[in-house]
Amino acid sequence: MAPGGASGSGRPVVTFGQPEGYDENARPHPLGRRGRSQVAAAAVCLVLGVGLIGGAVAGSWLAGDSGEKGADSAFTAAGGMWHDVPVDELFPPTMQGEGAGPGDADRVWTRIAVAPDSDCEDAFDPLLRKLLAPLGCERLLRATYTDATQSHVTTVGLLFTRADAAGMTSLAGRFDKDRLDRRTDLIPRPYAAKGTAAAGFGAGQRAAWTISVLTDAPVVVYAVSGWADGRGVETPLPAEDAMESGATTAPAQAGLGHEAKGLADRVERGLRKNVGTTTEQPS
Numbered sequence: 001m002a003p004g005g006a007s008g009s010g011r012p013v014v015t016f017g018q019p020e021g022y023d024e025n026a027r028p029h030p031l032g033r034r035g036r037s038q039v040a041a042a043a044v045c046l047v048l049g050v051g052l053i054g055g056a057v058a059g060s061w062l063a064g065d066s067g068e069k070g071a072d073s074a075f076t077a078a079g080g081m082w083h084d085v086p087v088d089e090l091f092p093p094t095m096q097g098e099g100a101g102p103g104d105a106d107r108v109w110t111r112i113a114v115a116p117d118s119d120c121e122d123a124f125d126p127l128l129r130k131l132l133a134p135l136g137c138e139r140l141l142r143a144t145y146t147d148a149t150q151s152h153v154t155t156v157g158l159l160f161t162r163a164d165a166a167g168m169t170s171l172a173g174r175f176d177k178d179r180l181d182r183r184t185d186l187i188p189r190p191y192a193a194k195g196t197a198a199a200g201f202g203a204g205q206r207a208a209w210t211i212s213v214l215t216d217a218p219v220v221v222y223a224v225s226g227w228a229d230g231r232g233v234e235t236p237l238p239a240e241d242a243m244e245s246g247a248t249t250a251p252a253q254a255g256l257g258h259e260a261k262g263l264a265d266r267v268e269r270g271l272r273k274n275v276g277t278t279t280e281q282p283s
Helices: 036-079 126-135 165-178 250-254 256-279
Strands: 020-022 028-030 094-097 107-114 137-147 152-161 208-213 219-227
Touching: 036 256, 094 256, 107 256, 126 137, 126 152, 126 165, 152 256, 165 208, 208 256, 219 256, 250 256
Parallel strands: none
Antiparallel strands: 020 028, 094 107, 107 137, 137 152, 152 219, 208 219
């Protein structure tokens, strides 16, 4: 109705006031407005949140960078082990092989000879030498061990290469894909030292072997084992085959696969341990 009770054509206009709320003291205040303390608290939370996110991103980036530099440093340090680490640490005079023999029997190996460090000329059979040639030969270190009964002899070798990480990874991939570590035409040569139990340990006496191309160090680790009496072997076996349960060949029955694998593994562990000590940062 229009003023005065007359009918009107327009609709009544209704306005609403701003809604009110109440604070903790029951005093009314318009809704939608924030107190100064609330605004300040929100600002502080925003600043802290941005800071935490930024710190996490920066920390992640720094950690990644540090990891890459650490890996590069370890790789470089490993390449210098042949002249930085005493021979008794690379090839200890005595090594314990707890659970390293057939049936998890313990083994003890005694070093009987250390070859003078040398280049790789005449150190490998022609085909293996050709395969390793792209890596470059910085230095070759070898030592020969015998078991507690002096029935077996095993030569362990560390080939320090000139390759970078990509080169080592590439060759390791070939070994894995083509199973080059199982080919009998790629067996490393032993080190036969005169006047020792390994004096008759030649190419024809190789019974079991293992060879590993490392990817975190410019090093190829290998070991080859045989009998101390100089007996010949017609069909050598990769160490993993000679270690299989139920294997009936002479090298397997004699545990020569365990000899090669056990010594190679422990020499490799010693190398890694020395690299870790060399690259360890002071606290």
